Amino acid sequence: MASSQLERWFAEHPSAPRFTGRYNEVPLSYVVPRVGLGLAVAGVMWWLNAQFGQSYRPESLTPEFLAEVKRQGEVAPRMHGPPVYINPFAQKIPGSVRGPQDLNKD
Structure with missing residues (x-):
């Protein structure tokens, strides 16, 4: 216009x-x-x-779950395999390292 x-x-x-x-x-x-x-x-x-x-809260946010994660530490045992790191991204662990046994090979 x-x-x-x-x-x-x-x-x-x-x-x-x-x-x-x-x-x-x-x-x-x-x-x-x-x-x-x-x-x-x-x-x-x-x-x-x-x-x-937002009535659903995931089980990973319950106090019991968080206390168990803190008790377990940064390495989680597995039933039929070697232990693995929990949350490797937050801990800045490279992708080539799967668990503590890979660090002990040096």
Whole structure:
């Protein structure tokens, strides 16, 4: 649309906020309620998700599981194989090292 057409339309509709790239044309009375309403809706959705959406907690977050992991240490024994490191990414163990027996080969 040409600039003159926009000016004519806004002259016919004086209560319409002008979104023509000029910040001062949109009054705060137009922006603030909409931003506030958006934040309120987001807060209500956050609360509803916490109340109804996240009712399941994985067993790996229970205090008993975390205490057992701490007791076991960084190496886990296996029934039919050599022991392996627990969480090698967090401990920065290279991929070529599978367990403590690989470090003792040196």
